Amino acid sequence: MELMDAMLQRHSIRRYADEAIPEEKLEKILEAGRLAPTSMNRKPCVFCLVKDRETLEALASAKSAGAAMLASAGAAIVVFGDSNKADTWIEDSSIALTYMHLMATDQGVGSCWVQMHMRKDANGGDAEDNVRRIMSAPDSYRVVGVLSLGVPAE
Numbered sequence: 001m002e003l004m005d006a007m008l009q010r011h012s013i014r015r016y017a018d019e020a021i022p023e024e025k026l027e028k029i030l031e032a033g034r035l036a037p038t039s040m041n042r043k044p045c046v047f048c049l050v051k052d053r054e055t056l057e058a059l060a061s062a063k064s065a066g067a068a069m070l071a072s073a074g075a076a077i078v079v080f081g082d083s084n085k086a087d088t089w090i091e092d093s094s095i096a097l098t099y100m101h102l103m104a105t106d107q108g109v110g111s112c113w114v115q116m117h118m119r120k121d122a123n124g125g126d127a128e129d130n131v132r133r134i135m136s137a138p139d140s141y142r143v144v145g146v147l148s149l150g151v152p153a154e
């Protein structure tokens with residue numbers, strides 16, 4: 001797909017068919033994240049591919065609204081930005097999320113950015129803390145967002 005076509009076709013897709021996403025498509029989406037530029041080439045991002053249903057459901061509850069689609073997603077990519085490696089973890093993570101969102105479009109995979117940074121859960125708890133706990137990640141791993149993925153049903 002031409003880049004402009006991918007940009008024109010890109011939408012946030014939140015409803016998914018009950019079908020597995022082909023492995024080679026997931027690999028291409030992850031590769032797009034790895035190819036994203038980072039400040040001073042510090043590469044602070046760590047990408048965690050989640051397919052386990054229980055973990056996807058837990059991530060869906062990590063914040064109070066706007067994450068429900070994760071429970072029925074075919075997969076999700078949690079983007080961590082190690083704040084010990086770069087003070088630009090927000091920018092670096094955001095660019096990686098955007099690259100992967102566009103690559104998902106190119107591959108015909110539906111995706112949606114699920115913001116976690118500065119968001120709260122239903123009890124007022126911090127969404128980023130919830131994601132770190134669910135994923136057993138260290139405190140220095142900051143979370144701008146999670147990319148929800150699935151075969152489009154919309």
Ligand SMILES: Cc1cc2nc3c(=O)[nH]c(=O)nc-3n(C[C@H](O)[C@H](O)[C@H](O)COP(=O)(O)O)c2cc1C
Pocket residue numbers: 010011012013014065066067112113114115116
């Ligand atoms: C920084 C950022 C955070 C977002 N967070 C969420 C979110 O938490 N939940 C959600 O359903 N969509 C989220 N979105 C998707 C936007 O709602 C969506 O991009 C916007 O409404 C435009 O729709 P489109 O992507 O289909 O063009 C986010 C998008 C961005 C860029």
